[in-house]
Amino acid sequence: MPVASLTQTAPSDVAAPEFSRECVEFFSEAAQIFGVPPSVGQIYGLLYASPQPLSFTDIVARLGISKGSASQGLQMLRSLGAINAATHDDDRREYFEPEMSLRKLVGGVLNGRITPLVAAGPERIERLRRLADDGGAAKDFYLDRVEQLETWRSRLKLALPVLNTLLGPKRGR
Amino acid sequence: MPVASLTQTAPSDVAAPEFSRECVEFFSEAAQIFGVPPSVGQIYGLLYASPQPLSFTDIVARLGISKGSASQGLQMLRSLGAINAATHDDDRREYFEPEMSLRKLVGGVLNGRITPLVAAGPERIERLRRLADDGGAAKDFYLDRVEQLETWRSRLKLALPVLNTLLGPKRGR
DNA sequence: CTACCAGTTCATTTTCTCTTGAACTAGATT
DNA sequence: AATCTAGTTCAAGAGAAAATGAACTGGTAG
Numbered sequence: 001m002p003v004a005s006l007t008q009t010a011p012s013d014v015a016a017p018e019f020s021r022e023c024v025e026f027f028s029e030a031a032q033i034f035g036v037p038p039s040v041g042q043i044y045g046l047l048y049a050s051p052q053p054l055s056f057t058d059i060v061a062r063l064g065i066s067k068g069s070a071s072q073g074l075q076m077l078r079s080l081g082a083i084n085a086a087t088h089d090d091d092r093r094e095y096f097e098p099e100m101s102l103r104k105l106v107g108g109v110l111n112g113r114i115t116p117l118v119a120a121g122p123e124r125i126e127r128l129r130r131l132a133d134d135g136g137a138a139k140d141f142y143l144d145r146v147e148q149l150e151t152w153r154s155r156l157k158l159a160l161p162v163l164n165t166l167l168g169p170k171r172g173r
Numbered sequence: 174m175p176v177a178s179l180t181q182t183a184p185s186d187v188a189a190p191e192f193s194r195e196c197v198e199f200f201s202e203a204a205q206i207f208g209v210p211p212s213v214g215q216i217y218g219l220l221y222a223s224p225q226p227l228s229f230t231d232i233v234a235r236l237g238i239s240k241g242s243a244s245q246g247l248q249m250l251r252s253l254g255a256i257n258a259a260t261h262d263d264d265r266r267e268y269f270e271p272e273m274s275l276r277k278l279v280g281g282v283l284n285g286r287i288t289p290l291v292a293a294g295p296e297r298i299e300r301l302r303r304l305a306d307d308g309g310a311a312k313d314f315y316l317d318r319v320e321q322l323e324t325w326r327s328r329l330k331l332a333l334p335v336l337n338t339l340l341g342p343k344r345g346r
Numbered sequence: 347c348t349a350c351c352a353g354t355t356c357a358t359t360t361t362c363t364c365t366t367g368a369a370c371t372a373g374a375t376t
Numbered sequence: 377a378a379t380c381t382a383g384t385t386c387a388a389g390a391g392a393a394a395a396t397g398a399a400c401t402g403g404t405a406g
Contacts, residue, residue, distance in 0.1 A: 016311070019315055022301055023301070023318075026297060026301075033289070037363080037365090038364085039364075048318060049315075051311045051315075056382065065365080065366090066365065066367065067384085068365070068368095068386085069364080069365055072364095072385090092382070093383085094382095094383095102324075113207075116206070128192065128195055128199075131192045131195060138189065142222075145222065151275075155340055163332060166328075166331070166335055167332060210393080210394060210395090211394085230353090239395060240396090241354085241395070241398095242395055244354055245355095245395090248354090265351085266352060351403085351404080351405095352403085353401085353402090356397105356398095356399090357397100357398095358396080358397085359396070359397095360394085360396080361393085362393075363390105364390085364392090365388105366388085367389095369385085369386090370383105370385075372382090373383105374381080374382100375378100375379080376378085
């Protein structure tokens with residue numbers, strides 16, 4: 001009979017819907033900046049603004065998005081390490097909370113974007129080097145350019161872990 | 174009379190077209206990863222692979238893209254600080270070279286993306302804090318979340334300049 | 347003055363990404 | 377067995393971003 005399973009908010013809690021909408025909006029935009037679909041940002045924003053963990057169903061109901069979007073959005077958030085799921089025993093649905101570590105959040109996105117670039121590099125750069133090698137008159141020029149790519153790659157590779165600790169709690173001085 | 178103004182390549186230079194196509198392809202993909210349109214990456218890639226600076230007309234001809242794309246693409250590259258233009262006197266067209274400093278390249282993109290987020294934050298966070306303040310029962314929770322946003326913001330703000338020097342030549346140890 | 351060349355602007359079209367909704371799986375509940 | 381609830385999958389639709397192409401500006405050469 002518990003028809004409305006949407007988490008009950010205390011009656012005095014007048015600001016909650018406003019606060020929530022504001023967060024949803026904010027993270028929706030922030031997500032886009034990081035190249036993540038807005039609906040994914042919305043979900044994170046909703047979780048961020050919620051004192052209680054929310055279930056799949058809650059999310060669909062509160063954001064008014066389709067089950068499909070919610071499902072895919074949650075998958076992406078999982079794969080980015082941006083949410084934590086816990087399953088209340090005696091209840092079969094999962095409840096989600098936002099990951100609060102900036103390092104994990106940004107790290108998740110960077111891993112999904114920069115890492116492939118840095119990782120896929122070597123074979124590609126090798127290929128370029130081979131092409132440069134029979135570059136005729138401008139051979140030196142081409143080899144320089146390939147060198148430059150190598151340099152960039154290694155600098156990015158170096159920068160990532162530093163960024164990582166830099167975004168971590170406290171220790172970065 | 175000079176009908177074919179496309180920069181002449183030495184006859185022995187057999188690998189050049191291959192090398193060029195490879196670079197165009199590579200930077201096209203890299204651009205997408207950074208949220209920049211592929212055509213813009215292509216232009217940069219073409220310049221990157223060219224021993225001589227290229228003109229607007231060269232770019233259109235070699236990439237086979239429309240004048241519109243080329244014009245807009247060059248504007249974006251300019252605004253990102255990703256190219257340098259020089260105007261050979263006695264010739265009214267501009268010739269473009271790729272910017273080779275990783276710091277400037279990445280910096281340009283980051284400034285266009287992260288900076289707005291960090292900059293637009295304060296007003297927004299203030300608004301959220303006000304909402305949190307009349308948050309009823311969960312007021313403490315909401316204020317915590319707002320605090321967290323502040324913390325994130327300041328850490329990002331701190332990280333940007335560090336990243337900047339980190340991508341610069343040598344000095345980053 | 348006319349024609350041309352280099353480049354810009356912007357409305358239209360194309361392309362791609364995101365979202366939706368319907369069909370489906372699987373574990374409870376009656 | 378039949379129905380419900382929770383969630384997934386994926387083809388198709390809607391929307392946003394990018395590319396095109398035609399009309400335009402302004403400078404130069406004949």
